Amino acid sequence: MKISHLIALLTVAIALFAPDLVLAATDEAARVLEGAPKPSRLDYPVIAGISARKLAWSMAQMHLFLAAFVLAVPLFAIATEFMSVVTGDDRFDDMAREFMKITMAAYSLTALVGGGLLLSLLVFYPHLMGYMIKVFRGQMLIYALLFGLESITLYIYFYSWDALRRGNRKWYHMSIGLVLNTVGLTLMFIANAWTSFMMSPAGIDPSGAITGTVWEATRNPLWNPLNLHRFLANIAYGGAIVGGYAAYMFLAEKDPVKKAHYDWMGYTSNFIAILGFLPLPFAGYWLMAEIYAYSQQMGITAMGGILAWLFIIQAVLIGTIMLAANYYLWSGLMRTDRGAEYAKYVKYIAVVIVGGFLVWVTPHTLILTANEIQNLGGTHHKILGPLGIMPAKNTAVNLMLVFTFMSFQLFYRSSRIPVVSWAKSGNMIVVALYVVGITNIVGAGLYGYITPTVYKVGASVPQVVSTLTIIIGSVILDVFMLRGAKSEKVHWGRMTERSQYALFVLPVAFTWLMGLMGYIRSSLRTNWHIYTVMKDNSPENYIPSLRDAGNTITAITLGFMAIMVFVFWLSRLGKTIQKGTTAQEDAT
Amino acid sequence: MTFLRVIGFSLVMLLGFMGVSHLLPQVEPDLSEPIEVSTDGLDMPGMIALGESLFTGKGTCTLCHNGMGRAPDLLEMDLAATFPSRLNDGRYTGVSAGKEGAKAIEGYILESMKDPSAFVVSGFGKKGTNDTESPMPTADKAPIELTVVEMNAVVAFLQDRAELEPTVPLPSAEDAPVAEEPVETIAALTDPVDIIDEYGCAACHNLNDSGADIGPELGGIGSRLSRALVMESIIDPNAVIADGYDADFMPADFGEQMQLTELLLLTDYLMALPEPAAVSEDDEGGPEATTGLEVVENYGCSGCHDLNDSKADIGPKLNGIANRMSADEIKAAILDPEAVIADGFEGGMMPDDFGDEMTDGEMALLVEYLTNLTE
Numbered sequence: 001m002k003i004s005h006l007i008a009l010l011t012v013a014i015a016l017f018a019p020d021l022v023l024a025a026t027d028e029a030a031r032v033l034e035g036a037p038k039p040s041r042l043d044y045p046v047i048a049g050i051s052a053r054k055l056a057w058s059m060a061q062m063h064l065f066l067a068a069f070v071l072a073v074p075l076f077a078i079a080t081e082f083m084s085v086v087t088g089d090d091r092f093d094d095m096a097r098e099f100m101k102i103t104m105a106a107y108s109l110t111a112l113v114g115g116g117l118l119l120s121l122l123v124f125y126p127h128l129m130g131y132m133i134k135v136f137r138g139q140m141l142i143y144a145l146l147f148g149l150e151s152i153t154l155y156i157y158f159y160s161w162d163a164l165r166r167g168n169r170k171w172y173h174m175s176i177g178l179v180l181n182t183v184g185l186t187l188m189f190i191a192n193a194w195t196s197f198m199m200s201p202a203g204i205d206p207s208g209a210i211t212g213t214v215w216e217a218t219r220n221p222l223w224n225p226l227n228l229h230r231f232l233a234n235i236a237y238g239g240a241i242v243g244g245y246a247a248y249m250f251l252a253e254k255d256p257v258k259k260a261h262y263d264w265m266g267y268t269s270n271f272i273a274i275l276g277f278l279p280l281p282f283a284g285y286w287l288m289a290e291i292y293a294y295s296q297q298m299g300i301t302a303m304g305g306i307l308a309w310l311f312i313i314q315a316v317l318i319g320t321i322m323l324a325a326n327y328y329l330w331s332g333l334m335r336t337d338r339g340a341e342y343a344k345y346v347k348y349i350a351v352v353i354v355g356g357f358l359v360w361v362t363p364h365t366l367i368l369t370a371n372e373i374q375n376l377g378g379t380h381h382k383i384l385g386p387l388g389i390m391p392a393k394n395t396a397v398n399l400m401l402v403f404t405f406m407s408f409q410l411f412y413r414s415s416r417i418p419v420v421s422w423a424k425s426g427n428m429i430v431v432a433l434y435v436v437g438i439t440n441i442v443g444a445g446l447y448g449y450i451t452p453t454v455y456k457v458g459a460s461v462p463q464v465v466s467t468l469t470i471i472i473g474s475v476i477l478d479v480f481m482l483r484g485a486k487s488e489k490v491h492w493g494r495m496t497e498r499s500q501y502a503l504f505v506l507p508v509a510f511t512w513l514m515g516l517m518g519y520i521r522s523s524l525r526t527n528w529h530i531y532t533v534m535k536d537n538s539p540e541n542y543i544p545s546l547r548d549a550g551n552t553i554t555a556i557t558l559g560f561m562a563i564m565v566f567v568f569w570l571s572r573l574g575k576t577i578q579k580g581t582t583a584q585e586d587a588t
Numbered sequence: 589m590t591f592l593r594v595i596g597f598s599l600v601m602l603l604g605f606m607g608v609s610h611l612l613p614q615v616e617p618d619l620s621e622p623i624e625v626s627t628d629g630l631d632m633p634g635m636i637a638l639g640e641s642l643f644t645g646k647g648t649c650t651l652c653h654n655g656m657g658r659a660p661d662l663l664e665m666d667l668a669a670t671f672p673s674r675l676n677d678g679r680y681t682g683v684s685a686g687k688e689g690a691k692a693i694e695g696y697i698l699e700s701m702k703d704p705s706a707f708v709v710s711g712f713g714k715k716g717t718n719d720t721e722s723p724m725p726t727a728d729k730a731p732i733e734l735t736v737v738e739m740n741a742v743v744a745f746l747q748d749r750a751e752l753e754p755t756v757p758l759p760s761a762e763d764a765p766v767a768e769e770p771v772e773t774i775a776a777l778t779d780p781v782d783i784i785d786e787y788g789c790a791a792c793h794n795l796n797d798s799g800a801d802i803g804p805e806l807g808g809i810g811s812r813l814s815r816a817l818v819m820e821s822i823i824d825p826n827a828v829i830a831d832g833y834d835a836d837f838m839p840a841d842f843g844e845q846m847q848l849t850e851l852l853l854l855t856d857y858l859m860a861l862p863e864p865a866a867v868s869e870d871d872e873g874g875p876e877a878t879t880g881l882e883v884v885e886n887y888g889c890s891g892c893h894d895l896n897d898s899k900a901d902i903g904p905k906l907n908g909i910a911n912r913m914s915a916d917e918i919k920a921a922i923l924d925p926e927a928v929i930a931d932g933f934e935g936g937m938m939p940d941d942f943g944d945e946m947t948d949g950e951m952a953l954l955v956e957y958l959t960n961l962t963e
Contacts (some may be wrong), residue, residue, distance in 0.1 A: 542617030550609025
């Protein structure tokens, strides 16, 4: 039996049997109308002075970082593999293979940290875990089964790469990749169900007694917004980490051919990272809108309450990512001979990106002493204060996204000269798209100032639509306008060393940002394990201060960076051949 | 070398992000276990005061009932006119529909807390529900979980704001004690002495041997006032003014500043204070201060002004005042505090009889002391 047939059979088996376990209307646990446990402070084990929350937090975050990476890279790999088939360019295929190799080492570490997370939760939060197992029952077993299936498909996908590289066999290989990604995404969706259930429980009554199916608990109000948000974030994250690797290799390599390869890899990775990143604010917006719809209190806690200051740090991080990504794109203009023609626009784009960044980090209400209030004449700065509210921030972020896309478009255009007869009209339409869209974004922002709070949120919708229209409209026009375009040579490798550091900014800032988002999402539950159903009465049931959170996130990020350095080192070690021997000898 | 440069660059970036988290204002977490305080013995003014504290605190009502447009601004609107119009609204079909009077309004408010969707004011419903579904959480369910007494207290507070005689029942010993949940994770103080220090009570009242006499003597107050009146006096100090004292001296925002358990603990502490020891004629006024610092302590300046890091903010900061005012201006401000009000501060807060209370020597010492205070 062929391997691909075996995988197909396994997939069908899961599809046939899983619904019976996942969608079971009732089972033994569901029939017992018993509420959620109510552990007292003394019911939480205290072991050797270990901070249970910090341990579980670190394990969960580290597992998420690694899982995001090992989930993102196969997505990235199958996309690039597909590109190699479509374009016939083997560079895509080589890059995908190179990264799958790294994933192999990261995969076992992901499982190891996942095991650590499970152990820390079972030891320190036994009541919570007992209840969660009761709610999700068979689904937890399916998770374990899928994990096994993912391991099998991952190994087959990687080790069959050369055996299934050409002709129809390539399609078999991509089918295995498709199964691998389907299983990986399903695993993420299941884990998201548990996380989102803790924020917006469903399928239970107010006391926590199980009244619904596992599917009802899974399909809780925040599940899909979280799925989308994490899916996009994983793509951006995978791209950013691959970009960081490529940048390091670019700096370390002396051979111009290899340098060119890693420059191309860095550009492609950055492209994928930004592709995932551009719609991310909108996915985040949907998630926050659903949080407000589920619990206005939870929404206000996030955006207007004690967590509001976190969004200033978020702005710093996203602003850093935007600036770095744009800087890298602007530097890329030197790869083409016509790049200088477009470089003159960079200063204007830079003004918008930096201006947007400054608006985004401007807080509305300032925490001041009486004397400072006296000197300032109030808690809001007279000129800068208005920049702290949502209309200004929405305008800023939309303009930043539009102009980041413009940076991409400039590089893309710098290596292609349209030959279609309607090129001039097409360019005018693109310019008109930008002008009308930007006017709409700014106009809707100004409207936000003269309308009540509830309509301010509504005013952001036309802004998002304008941004998406500019991006999608320009892409469609470019596809037609640049058909058969005269291609200019792209001098891969003709990049400054400084530009490569922009590619390090992305993974570091993304990792820290993901840690921050995890802290915010978890803090939204305040002192509840499962919001409104099961209280967290542990000694560490409080929301840590920003300072403590910042320290913990930094420590976890450092740990993750160390792991990634180890993983990259392992992959290079695999290529190293002992001096005095040959690859042939090594094989024998 | 490349490896070290990359790692160094990444570390600097990480430290930068961490630094931003340190620079921002910190909300320190509440590490204490919730404490429970009995509401037994509260009379109606006490219930109203408790209701106000719940409205802005544990009840989290002001998260939405404010001027931002999420829910009707109950603290600003004319409730006396609003409640009757709600009961007569054609869309309202709840327990008090078409009825009149304070009891009907009690039913209406209680119903709106327990079943917010029973009647949704036009324009405040969930999006797409045509004002048939309220976004408001149920007040007696998680995560708010107000007790029956607490909901009654909120009703009493709102009835009082609507200029009605509250109709809710008073709590008894059998009722559940109130337990404060951390609302914004700012730790509630659990020791009454700490509460007195935090809110600067001893700066104006003779508490903990402070000797201050701007406000009435609090020793033995339990034998003169009921628990509810003491609580009301803290939250609404102008409601009843003790003989010999003037209105508007005591800050009126302690109800907003204090957490619920702090208010109840402070009230219980004050109720248990013994009568003050008799003061002989000779002791009256105490010996004249001989240093500027003694004058400051005797007259309780740091209770209202930020002085030597007292952090009080009712009056302007005094450290570094010489950078802004001359010695003559400082003296004039002490003698007639209403003549010039510093930007960002309110008039009517500082006693205007220091000129009569202080000797010329004390005044000179004080002005000299303040003139030489550094930032």
